[in-house]
Amino acid sequence: MQLNVNGKSYDVDVEPNTPLLWVIREQVGLTGTKYGCGIAECGACTIHLDGAAVRSCAMPVSAAAGKRITTIEGLASGKTLHKVQKAWVDHDVPQCGYCQAGMIMAVAALLQDKPKPTNADINATITNICRCGTFQQVREAIHAAAKA
Ligand code: FES
Ligand code: FES
Numbered sequence: 001m002q003l004n005v006n007g008k009s010y011d012v013d014v015e016p017n018t019p020l021l022w023v024i025r026e027q028v029g030l031t032g033t034k035y036g037c038g039i040a041e042c043g044a045c046t047i048h049l050d051g052a053a054v055r056s057c058a059m060p061v062s063a064a065a066g067k068r069i070t071t072i073e074g075l076a077s078g079k080t081l082h083k084v085q086k087a088w089v090d091h092d093v094p095q096c097g098y099c100q101a102g103m104i105m106a107v108a109a110l111l112q113d114k115p116k117p118t119n120a121d122i123n124a125t126i127t128n129i130c131r132c133g134t135f136q137q138v139r140e141a142i143h144a145a146a147k148a
Contacts, residue, residue, distance in 0.1 A: 001013075001065050002065065003023070003028065004066075005071065006030075006069070006070060007074065012027040012028070012061070016060060017061075019061070030073050032072040033047055034102060036098070036129070038058070042128065043099070043102045043106055043127065044098065044129075045102055046101075046102035046103075046106045047071050047072075047105055048109060049069060051112060053105055053109035053110075072105060083111075083145045084104050085104060087144040087148065090141070091140050091141040093134050093137040093141050094134065096132050099131070100130075100134075102128055103138060106125070107142055110126060110142070116146050117142065
């Protein structure tokens with residue numbers, strides 16, 4: 001099966017029902033996308049599929065064939081950070097960092113849909129779990145990125 005990841009084409013030899021997350025990590029070799037729960041609850045594995053945020057642990061790889069997959073490694077434009085990444089750095093958001101790639105991907109998709117999200121929008125959409133409790137900094141950084 002052929003996958004398009006961050007603008008590059010990859011031929012992968014996997015069962016169609018293999019979780020997309022594992023294919024991204026094991027076959028494509030991009031390990032920025034993390035495994036947390038495996039049941040679409042925590043958001044650590046969030047990527048973009050044709051620009052929409054999806055939780056890749058609970059999605060069969062076959063669902064991604066023919067679509068544009070973007071991972072955290074493909075979010076920046078060359079050396080220029082995405083505005084969400086920049087806001088994350090400016091606001092010292094990450095603690096251990098484990099949840100953060102998924103968090104950033106979810107936020108980037110939110111700002112695409114709603115360039116000026118309210119706190120209610122953020123609460124409704126950014127349901128990613130952070131065991132380090134960075135939620136306050138996440139919210140501040142989202143508002144900063146929305147103004148950038
Ligand atoms: S690992 Fe996919 S949502 Fe938790
Ligand atoms: S920064 Fe540690 S889990 Fe979120």
